[in-house]
Amino acid sequence: xxxxxxxxxxxxxxxxxxxxxxxxxxxxxxxxxxxxxxxxxxxxxxxxxxxxxxxxxxxxxxxxxxxxxxxxxxxxxxxxxxxxxxxxxxxxxxxxxxxxxxxxxxxxxxxxxxxxxxxxxxxxxxxxxxxxxxxxxxxxxxxxxxxxxxxxxxxxxxxxxxxxxxxxxxxxxxxxxxxxxxxxxxxxxxxxxxxxxxxxxxxxxxxxxxxxxxxxxxxxxxxxxxxxxxxxxxxxxxxxxxxxxxxxxxxxxxxxxxxxxxxxxxxxxxxxxxxxxxxxxxxxxxxxxxxxxxxx
Amino acid sequence: xxxxxxxxxxxxxxxxxxxxxxxxxxxxxxxxxxxxxxxxxxxxxxxxxxxxxxxxxxxxxxxxxxxxxxxxxxxxxxxxxxxxxxxxxxxxxxxxxxxxxxxxxxxxxxxxxxxxxxxxxxxxxxxxxxxxxxxxxxxxxxxxxxxxxxxxxxxxxxxxxxxxxxxxxxxxxxxxxxxxxxxxxxxxxxxxxxxxxxxxxxxxxxxxxxxxxxxxxxxxxxxxxxxxxxxxxxxxxxxxxxxxxxxxxxxxxxxxxxxxxxxxxxxxxxxxxxxxxxxxxxxxxxxxxxxxxxxxxxxxxxxxxxxxxxxxxxxxxxxxxxxxxx
Numbered sequence: 001x002x003x004x005x006x007x008x009x010x011x012x013x014x015x016x017x018x019x020x021x022x023x024x025x026x027x028x029x030x031x032x033x034x035x036x037x038x039x040x041x042x043x044x045x046x047x048x049x050x051x052x053x054x055x056x057x058x059x060x061x062x063x064x065x066x067x068x069x070x071x072x073x074x075x076x077x078x079x080x081x082x083x084x085x086x087x088x089x090x091x092x093x094x095x096x097x098x099x100x101x102x103x104x105x106x107x108x109x110x111x112x113x114x115x116x117x118x119x120x121x122x123x124x125x126x127x128x129x130x131x132x133x134x135x136x137x138x139x140x141x142x143x144x145x146x147x148x149x150x151x152x153x154x155x156x157x158x159x160x161x162x163x164x165x166x167x168x169x170x171x172x173x174x175x176x177x178x179x180x181x182x183x184x185x186x187x188x189x190x191x192x193x194x195x196x197x198x199x200x201x202x203x204x205x206x207x208x209x210x211x212x213x214x215x216x217x218x219x220x221x222x223x224x225x226x227x228x229x230x231x232x233x234x235x236x237x238x239x240x241x242x243x244x245x246x247x248x249x250x251x252x253x254x255x256x257x258x259x260x261x262x263x264x265x266x267x268x269x270x271x272x273x274x275x276x277x278x279x280x281x282x283x284x285x286x287x288x289x290x291x292x293x294x295x296x
Numbered sequence: 297x298x299x300x301x302x303x304x305x306x307x308x309x310x311x312x313x314x315x316x317x318x319x320x321x322x323x324x325x326x327x328x329x330x331x332x333x334x335x336x337x338x339x340x341x342x343x344x345x346x347x348x349x350x351x352x353x354x355x356x357x358x359x360x361x362x363x364x365x366x367x368x369x370x371x372x373x374x375x376x377x378x379x380x381x382x383x384x385x386x387x388x389x390x391x392x393x394x395x396x397x398x399x400x401x402x403x404x405x406x407x408x409x410x411x412x413x414x415x416x417x418x419x420x421x422x423x424x425x426x427x428x429x430x431x432x433x434x435x436x437x438x439x440x441x442x443x444x445x446x447x448x449x450x451x452x453x454x455x456x457x458x459x460x461x462x463x464x465x466x467x468x469x470x471x472x473x474x475x476x477x478x479x480x481x482x483x484x485x486x487x488x489x490x491x492x493x494x495x496x497x498x499x500x501x502x503x504x505x506x507x508x509x510x511x512x513x514x515x516x517x518x519x520x521x522x523x524x525x526x527x528x529x530x531x532x533x534x535x536x537x538x539x540x541x542x543x544x545x546x547x548x549x550x551x552x553x554x555x556x557x558x559x560x561x562x563x564x565x566x567x568x569x570x571x572x573x574x575x576x577x578x579x580x581x582x583x584x585x586x587x588x589x590x591x592x593x594x595x596x597x598x599x600x601x602x603x604x605x606x607x608x609x610x611x612x613x614x615x616x617x618x619x620x621x622x
Contacts, residue, residue: 021428023430029477032474032479033439035479037479043453047453059457122349122352125352126610130558132559133541133596136588136592137592142359177352181355251449252449265449269450
């Protein structure tokens with residue numbers, strides 16, 4: 001009671017008091033965001049415009065304008081080709097992961113026995129996937145589809161393709177299981193999306209004579225449009241943040257390399273971030289554009 | 297699916313109505329009806345699922361089988377899937393190379409401690425976002441998503457330099473401090489999980505407690521936290537697993553100090569050659585893929601155990617926590 005009186009004396013409205021309470025809960029995050037995200041982000045941006053040398057006493061900066069960026073884009077052949085490769089591989093993997101996880105989710109949504117066992121299997125990779133483990137498995141050739149040997153005509157056809165087409169196909173063949181391994185969380189997201197669809201919609205459709213096929217295209221898929229965007233965005237981000245990602249490895253290597261340095265690595269990080277945003281934008285646009293064209 | 301063979305041609309002694317009934321029964325047994333899938337459909341479904349499941353588990357099976365092969369089995373092209381003997385020598389070597397007891401302990405330390413802190417902070421922030429209206433809330437939610445998107449390498453170098461200045465590089469504080477500020481590894485996901493959880497809880501109890509004069513903190517600790525226990529469990533196990541598997545941040549922040557299992561695995565060849573210098577050991581003790589894969593298996597073994605013990609929490613979590621609500 002005394003508390004309430006004192007608060008009223010302070011002259012705070014209910015609104016202001018509520019806001020104050022909210023800020024006190026969120027404050028720790030705001031502080032953390034400033035210290036561990038915003039300031040380092042700004043510093044990295046600043047480094048990217050400088051030639052950075054680290055000595056025992058401190059950091060020496062020499063302002064070089066956009067030189068680090070132009071170097072990464074126009075004179076470093078490795079970085080640009082890795083970046084293009086990353087973009088293509090991501091654009092190839094995302095539809096595969098989205099479609100595969102949707103199919104598995106549809107299977108797991110059926111009335112089947114042992115559903116739990118299958119769900120456990122499909123989620124297992126999420127738990128064990130780490131950079132070094134994947135690296136070992138790829139090195140031992142455990143990630144390509146077992147028993148898959150292509151006829152010679154196909155391999156020679158692939159070998160004749162231009163490099164930007166050949167690389168993604170090679171990537172598909174050698175790491176197909178790896179791509180699928182990234183769909184664990186996505187399957188569960190789709191599954192929960194499927195379970196949210198009202199079953200009475202299906203009943204109504206089947207009374208009207210719709211087949212299961214029609215119901216899938218006209219009910220299931222449109223209801224999952226939001227979920228699909230979420231899955232696609234999640235997929236792009238996990239693929240782009242994975243520590244075995246070639247661009248990330250290259251940037252990391254350049255941080256400590258003699259010819260590279262922190263400034264150069266920072267510039268590349270920002271270019272990489274920009275491409276990531278671009279990819280997110282492309283995929284988001286494609287998904288929403290289609291949805292708008294068809295259903296709205 | 298409807299196959300129309302006139303049955304009276306096959307068994308002419310039956311009348312046509314009997315025929316139809318029997319045929320309908322057979323058809324629904326094989327191909328399903330409105331209420332069940334039928335034998336053929338079921339068999340097909342299971343076959344597809346088992347096939348995909350096999351492809352999915354293939355790398356793991358390959359790893360496990362290879363890790364049990366003796367050097368002679370490895371060279372023998374006849375031995376594919378079933379080793380001629382169960383050979384534990386690879387595991388003995390990998391155990392020593394990985395320095396298993398010590399790296400296991402530090403892996404546990406660097407994954408459990410930050411995730412506990414992360415869960416606590418995420419719940420506080422998530423509660424604030426879910427239960428209070430204040431100006432700038434939407435901005436915070438947008439920035440929260442931004443922290444999820446921004447790649448680690450865009451923020452990691454200045455942090456690393458700062459830690460170095462204060463002598464925190466190589467110690468667990470370099471992982472704990474960001475977690476305290478809600479900027480740990482994938483913190484945004486956990487904050488959103490708590491945000492969703494607290495939003496879906498009924499507000500009535502909290503309002504009643506407020507009328508009784510409980511302070512905001514008491515309401516949070518006494519009412520909100522007990523109701524969100526599942527979200528805590530999910531957050532802690534998920535972030536433990538993710539911290540365990542994370543190598544980009546740990547290599548930058550911990551190298552030279554704490555040595556985790558995945559970090560040691562990525563240096564496996566080097567570490568092996570330190571223990572068993574090439575040229576001084578006989579041919580059976582050379583580094584081969586079976587030893588490497590034993591190391592990999594030892595690396596994921598604790599995670600597998602956690603997974604199978606807490607399996608229910610993992611797979612039901614995404615539905616339960618309602619991450620997909622947005």
